[in-house]
Amino acid sequence: MTVSLKQxxxxxIGDIADELSEISHSLHDHPELAFxxxxxxxxxADAAERHGFQVQRGxxxxxxxxxxxxxxxxxHPAIAILAEYDALPGLGHACGHNVIATSAxxxxxxxxxxxEQLPGVIxxxxxxxxxxxxxxxxxxxRGVFDDLDAAMMIHPGNKNMVDKGSIASNAMVFxxxxxxxxxxxxxxxxxxxxxxxxxxxxCINALRQHLPPDVRIHGIITHxxxxxxxxPAYARAEFGVRAAxxxxxxxxxxxVKRCAKAGALAAGATVKIQHLRHYAHxxxxxxxxxLFADNLRLLGxxxxxxxxxxxxxxxDMGNVSHxxxxxxxxxxxxxxxxxxxxPRFALAAGGEAGDRAWRIGAQALAMTAVDLFLNPESLTxxxxxxxxMTNPNARWxxxxxxxxxxxxx
Numbered sequence: 001m002t003v004s005l006k007q008x009x010x011x012x013i014g015d016i017a018d019e020l021s022e023i024s025h026s027l028h029d030h031p032e033l034a035f036x037x038x039x040x041x042x043x044x045a046d047a048a049e050r051h052g053f054q055v056q057r058g059x060x061x062x063x064x065x066x067x068x069x070x071x072x073x074x075x076h077p078a079i080a081i082l083a084e085y086d087a088l089p090g091l092g093h094a095c096g097h098n099v100i101a102t103s104a105x106x107x108x109x110x111x112x113x114x115x116e117q118l119p120g121v122i123x124x125x126x127x128x129x130x131x132x133x134x135x136x137x138x139x140x141x142r143g144v145f146d147d148l149d150a151a152m153m154i155h156p157g158n159k160n161m162v163d164k165g166s167i168a169s170n171a172m173v174f175x176x177x178x179x180x181x182x183x184x185x186x187x188x189x190x191x192x193x194x195x196x197x198x199x200x201x202x203c204i205n206a207l208r209q210h211l212p213p214d215v216r217i218h219g220i221i222t223h224x225x226x227x228x229x230x231x232p233a234y235a236r237a238e239f240g241v242r243a244a245x246x247x248x249x250x251x252x253x254x255x256v257k258r259c260a261k262a263g264a265l266a267a268g269a270t271v272k273i274q275h276l277r278h279y280a281h282x283x284x285x286x287x288x289x290x291l292f293a294d295n296l297r298l299l300g301x302x303x304x305x306x307x308x309x310x311x312x313x314x315x316d317m318g319n320v321s322h323x324x325x326x327x328x329x330x331x332x333x334x335x336x337x338x339x340x341x342x343p344r345f346a347l348a349a350g351g352e353a354g355d356r357a358w359r360i361g362a363q364a365l366a367m368t369a370v371d372l373f374l375n376p377e378s379l380t381x382x383x384x385x386x387x388x389m390t391n392p393n394a395r396w397x398x399x400x401x402x403x404x405x406x407x408x409x
Contacts (some may be wrong), residue, residue, distance in 0.1 A: 005117060005374070006298070009110035009366040013359060020106045020362070021355050023047060027098035028350035031087030034129035038246040041126055041384035044105055048124055052107050055370050059125075060142040063160070065135060066126040067144070070112055077379055078121035079369050080145070082153040084130045087390040094346035095131065096333065100285040101356045103331075106362030111314050111369055118373040123148065127316075134171075134277040136316035140323055149379050150325045152289060153317065154361035156349060157326060158338060160296055162289040166282035167214065168249040169314030172258045172359050173274040174200060178267065180233040190231030191268045194224045197235035200262035204239075207255055216242040217251055242314060246280045246396050249380055250331040269277040278396045282318035285325040287382040288368065292329050299360060301332075302377035313340075322390050322397070327383035329364075333357040
């Protein structure tokens with residue numbers, strides 16, 4: 001029965017390929033930034049509704065999040081397939097979120113086409129603001145994933161990989177407050193907020209030699225003053241603080257905060273510190289990853305293991321993977337010399353390469369969901385693996401990042 005259902009979902013994705021390609025291209029041609037994805041969300045939610053899903057928009061207090069739900073009998077197994085659809089400033093869909101969203105939609109619609117043969121709940125969850133804002137992290141904190149048994153999504157890349165993790169990431173904002181004065185006539189009467197900001201960068205650069213090799217700290221100055229002849233009364237910087245694991249990254253966050261406080265102290269300014277969000281390191285679930293890899297091979301696709309020095313970014317899917325068994329496999333779309341967040345990646349995502357990637361991704365997602373629905377013992381095993389990998393009392397789980405935490409110094 002499982003083999004027959006897998007063939008049925010593959011065939012159905014082929015049957016609706018034109019509709020899905022149109023959606024992918026429309027998303028690509030109309031990129032929307034984090035928390036502004038109103039058109040993109042409507043395109044996906046409306047399609048799910050047309051195919052028989054019950055759709056709730058504005059989930060978890062986020063205007064551009066949605067859940068499309070279909071149930072057959074019992075409330076479990078409950079399998080979620082996640083869609084991302086935000087774009088990058090200036091680059092559009094240079095991370096291929098149109099491919100991610102279309103593969104998720106295609107998989108969900110394919111599962112709906114065999115709905116009567118699958119007991120439990122199918123959810124297509126629209127998760128905004130992965131690039132900047134942490135939609136999934138917010139949704140985790142607000143309980144969206146609490147009653148689910150597993151979650152899956154794909155990401156386009158340069159080779160098929162099912163068990164590549166990610167590094168933890170923290171978004172920080174520092175605002176420095178000084179005192180304006182005439183920079184030539186009365187500089188002694190001013191307090192230079194920009195100096196405080198620059199000293200923060202200098203302190204962080206001195207810190208780097210005392211950090212683990214996997215740590216990444218990168219920042220920009222978003223405001224540095226109004227005019228060169230005015231002592232800047234206000235300066236602002238944004239930083240990303242990353243490390244291989246959440247705990248290490250949070251340790252580094254405290255050190256970076258001290259750098260900001262030191263910079264403010266040196267200049268005689270004050271600083272407002274905001275820790276906006278935390279993306280946990282991702283934990284690919286071994287059982288579900290193996291099922292996905294097996295299904296890729298059934299589709300005639302090779303599967304690669306991540307290299308020892310594989311480059312890794314960060315994603316709010318990491319937060320999901322600490323709460324329920326989850327996978328975030330990569331589907332080959334571009335050559336190995338093409339990286340995400342580049343114009344070449346964006347071009348591929350909107351063309352034939354992107355269409356090929358979402359179709360393979362949708363098929364493999366749907367086939368893996370069939371495995372999970374019809375073999376509940378695999379979910380039991382996946383949950384046992386998750387329990388062995390995670391700490392439910394981890395620091396980031398207790399920090400409530402989305403309650404506007406502010407620290408003044």
